Amino acid sequence: MNNEPLARTFREELEAFFGGSRCFLLAKGRVACYVGLRALGLPPKSRILLPGYTCMVVPSAVQYAGLTPVYADIDPATYNLDPAGLDQPIAEGVAAVVIQHTYGIPCDFAAIQRWAGAHDVPIIEDCCHTFGTRVEGRLCGTLGVFSFMSGQWNKPFCTGLGGMLLVNDPAIADSAAEVIHREAASPGALRSLLLRAQLTAYDLFFSPSTAGIATDLYRFLNRFGLVIGSSSLEELRGVMPRGYLSTMARCQIRRGLRAIVHIAENIDHRTRMTQFYHARLPAAGFLPLAHMPVEGYPLLRYPVRVANKEEVLAAARRGRVEIGDWFEAPLHPAGTRMEDFGYRPGMCPHAERASREVINLPTHLKVDLSTAEKTLQFLARHGRCVE
Numbered sequence: 001m002n003n004e005p006l007a008r009t010f011r012e013e014l015e016a017f018f019g020g021s022r023c024f025l026l027a028k029g030r031v032a033c034y035v036g037l038r039a040l041g042l043p044p045k046s047r048i049l050l051p052g053y054t055c056m057v058v059p060s061a062v063q064y065a066g067l068t069p070v071y072a073d074i075d076p077a078t079y080n081l082d083p084a085g086l087d088q089p090i091a092e093g094v095a096a097v098v099i100q101h102t103y104g105i106p107c108d109f110a111a112i113q114r115w116a117g118a119h120d121v122p123i124i125e126d127c128c129h130t131f132g133t134r135v136e137g138r139l140c141g142t143l144g145v146f147s148f149m150s151g152q153w154n155k156p157f158c159t160g161l162g163g164m165l166l167v168n169d170p171a172i173a174d175s176a177a178e179v180i181h182r183e184a185a186s187p188g189a190l191r192s193l194l195l196r197a198q199l200t201a202y203d204l205f206f207s208p209s210t211a212g213i214a215t216d217l218y219r220f221l222n223r224f225g226l227v228i229g230s231s232s233l234e235e236l237r238g239v240m241p242r243g244y245l246s247t248m249a250r251c252q253i254r255r256g257l258r259a260i261v262h263i264a265e266n267i268d269h270r271t272r273m274t275q276f277y278h279a280r281l282p283a284a285g286f287l288p289l290a291h292m293p294v295e296g297y298p299l300l301r302y303p304v305r306v307a308n309k310e311e312v313l314a315a316a317r318r319g320r321v322e323i324g325d326w327f328e329a330p331l332h333p334a335g336t337r338m339e340d341f342g343y344r345p346g347m348c349p350h351a352e353r354a355s356r357e358v359i360n361l362p363t364h365l366k367v368d369l370s371t372a373e374k375t376l377q378f379l380a381r382h383g384r385c386v387e
C-alpha cells in the first residue's frame with residue numbers, strides 16, 4: 001500500500017505546528033536521533049555531549065552513527081543539563097550538545113545557547129518528553145539544528161512506537177532525506193500487523209490501574225519476540241539491531257494523525273494535571289518543582305523525589321496505582337551496561353541521586369483529577385519525602 005499521501009499529511013501537520021521545520025517519520029525516536037546525527041556529517045568519533053540522565057537509546061544512537069557520547073551532569077532542580085557543566089573539561093571540543101527538556105521541563109536554553117553560540121557548537125533537542133512547551137516564547141523542537149520526538153506508548157502522544165525527526169536547517173534536512181532514501185527500510189507486512197495489533201491492545205487494556213500489569217506483560221512477551229518492544233536485548237548491549245533504520249508504519253501514521261488533530265486538548269490536559277500536582281504536592285508532604293510559571297507546563301510526567309523509591313514503586317504495583325520509575329539509572333533502564341556507552345559511575349552525581357529518588361506521576365489523557373487525587377493520597381501514605 002502506498003503510505004506516501006497519508007505520511008505527507010501527517011508530516012505537514014507537524015511542520016505546520018512547528019512553523020516551517022522539515023519533518024521525517026521513522027520507526028522510533030532513537031532512529032530519528034540517529035538520522036539527524038548522520039545528516040550532520042561529523043567526522044567519525046566526534047564527541048556529542050549528552051545530559052547524564054537519559055535513555056540508553058540516545059547514546060546508542062550516537063554510537064551507531066560512529067560518534068562518541070560524553071556526559072555532563074544535570075541541575076537537580078530541573079533534571080536538565082546544567083549549563084555550569086559546559087565550562088567543565090568534558091565539554092571542550094564537543095561537536096554537538098543534546099538538550100533534553102526532561103519530563104517536559106524546558107532546559108535553561110538562554111545559558112546553553114550563549115555557550116553554544118560562543119563555541120560554535122550546534123544544539124540538538126531531545127523532545128521525547130515534550131510537545132508544545134515554549135521557552136522564552138519559542139517552541140521546544142525549533143531551538144536547535146534538529147530535534148527528535150518519540151511516539152512510544154508513554155510519550156506526549158502515542159503512535160504505538162514511532163519517531164519523528166524535525167530539522168530546522170535546510171541543508172541538514174536535505175542530507176537527512178538522502179540518508180533515509182538510501183538506507184531506510186519500510187516496516188514490512190508482519191511488523192505492520194504486529195504494530196497494529198499492539199495499538200488495538202493498548203486502546204483496549206491500558207488504563208492507569210492496569211499500567212503496571214500491562215507493562216509487565218509487554219516486557220514478558222518482548223523477551224520471547226512476540227511483540228515489538230521498545231528495546232531488544234542486543235540493543236541494551238549496544239549492538240545495532242537489524243532493521244533499526246526503518247520508517248513509520250501506516251497504522252502508526254494514522255494514529256499520529258488522529259493524535260495531532262487533538263493535540264491542543266492533549267496539551268491543555270497535561271497542563272491542568274501538572275498544575276494540579278504542583279498545587280497539591282506540598283499538602284501531601286512532598287516538594288513541588290522549584291520553578292513553575294503561572295501558566296504551567298504541559299509536563300509529560302510530574303517528577304517527585306522520595307526517600308523510598310523501591311518501596312513506593314512496589315506498593316504502587318500492588319495497589320494498581322500508576323507511578324513511573326523514570327529514570328532508573330543515568331542511562332535508563334537499570335541493567336544497562338553503562339560503561340559500554342562511556343558512562344562511568346560517579347560521572348554525574350546529581351543524575352545518580354535523581355535515579356535513586358525520583359518517581360513520576362502521570363499527566364496523560366487517561367488520567368483525570370480524581371485519579372490524580374488518589375495518586376497523591378497513595379503517595380502521602382506510602383512515600384517518604386527526601387531530607
Ligand SMILES: *Cc1c(COP(=O)(O)O)cnc(C)c1O
Pocket residue numbers: 028029030031054055057058100126128129149150151152161162163230
Ligand atoms: C523514550 C525516550 C527516547 C527514545 O524514544 P524511542 O521512541 O523509544 O526510541 C529518547 N530520549 C528520551 C529522553 C526518552 O525518554
